[in-house]
Amino acid sequence: MKLKKVGIFALTAVLSLGLLAGCGEEKTDNTSTPEASSDSSAASEENGTVDLGGAKITMSGSTSMEKFCSALTEAFNADCNAMATAEYTGSGAGIEAVTAGTVDIGNASRALKDEEKANGLAENIVAIDGIAVVVDKENTVADLTKDQLISIYKGEITNWKDLGGKDEAIVVIGREAGSGTRGAFEELLEVEDACKYAQEVDSTGGVMAKVAATPGAIGYVSLDVIDDTVNTVKLEGVEATEENIKSGDYFLSRPFVMATKGEISEQSEAVQALFDYINSDKGQEIIAKVGLISAK
């Protein structure tokens, strides 16, 4: 009968594999919590970790910030013993919610409007999302204007010779629907769902590979993956560098704002701890890891 038990166990194991696969990432590094709790105030200055005793923080807003926020909340909750949760309802809805006071933080993947600031919201820029436009190595076009970029992606300009380049068809490469990079790109150029893609690729690396391999190709990727297999195009004469993005000269970028009602110093201890955490080395590491530029 022992064998029967083994058989049943194996069956159970097989059946529950599917369930386990869904929650394999739950466990995160918890080691800093106990040492932080012993001396919380001193620790908070150094590495942003304090023991918040399960304090709740609610966030809602931009869907583009999902990747960043889920990485942030996961690490923050583990390190600081907090219960930060984020909903992704869109920038506008997030701002409304924080203005109404139903959440602690409203996430927006754009700068706040003046009337929103007038409602008492503080614009806390936590990171900057930058997008680079890349073409294949053989391409001689080095500079594009915003209008030219829009025309290319709408399919109005189809040959590089119209842009001062070689007589080579333009192969328009983009990301799949739902991708944050695609969302940001189309939003910033105001070409939502008007793009005529020749190829839709489901990863940043894929876009890089396709652009590098296809003559006449153009694509967009987040700034951190640029390498010398492709040419990065200047936009309106401005190079895609971190400095230019921070100064605001490079137009294909947007701030990630975590708006609070009133200044950070007026917020609850938990919310303050969250912002401290973002500004700590660990927080900055998360920002770099999800392909964003530090706002510091």
Added chain:
Amino acid sequence: MEAPSKTKKQFSIIGSHKTKSVVEVTANIIFIVCAFVAIIAVLAITVYMIYSGAPALFKVGILDILFGTTWAPTAEDPSFGILYIILTSIVGTALAILIGVPIALMTAIFLSEIANTKLAAIVRPAVELLAGIPSVVYGLLGILMVNPVIYKLEKFIFKDDPNHQFTGGANLLSAVLVLAIMILPTVINISETSLRSVPQDYRNSSLALGASKIQTIFKVTVPAAKSGIITGIVLGIGRALGEAMAIVLVCGNSINFPLPFNSVRTLTTAIVSEMGYAGGLHREVLFTIGLVLFAFIMVINILLSTVLKKGGKKDDK
């Protein structure tokens, strides 16, 4: 002192009735459990596909999904038409079969009827190797080898056509070529086995009646092996329809009407390419696409079993 060693030796194949029956019963149970794993898996998949795919069908509207041509899942006013995606899967699979099956059939005939043992010993391992190559490798080779050639052809054909959107070689034709090669081993292996199982008497009789070797192959051997060859083709269709990894790399993945030089998206690539970041209704519709694909594969399987049954009946006669 001798007693312990003697008792050890007492084990025999006859053993006690009790041990024997325990082993029998346990083995029986293990076999039943293993058999049920497959059934449970099929049932679970079916139930789950319907459970997760069906709601979106009614939320969006069956006609809007199946016969809509606009796919804009993230727009303000989203639309989820997958007609072009369904058509691409059908057209792509049909073309791949059209190209792949003749090549595969000829290879199978060559291996079983024409090649001498030495030559067959070179070709057969090559075919078997083809079957073992992971599909993503086919895709990578497609990017490196098929796409550039097709792009040159595309540039040549559409040189003077301002309305054509250039795909950089990632289009239906590339996908079809890669698929055609991928189905080769499936069709070759099954066809060859069925050709080999044709009794030698058939060939001998045909040859004795004065038919040439080629006449014998096409008039006697191939018709006799028909049911096996059809099984191979149907399995090839299943393989082509269900392939995702290789195709997503070479088909371009924009949604267009399936013309040879259009960037296209199939049912499988529609799921894998957007699953990563999809949420809400978008995600549910992706499951619906899975359900549609599942239905297609089921139809193929039912077709396969009817073909097999027919073949079986014929052999009985």
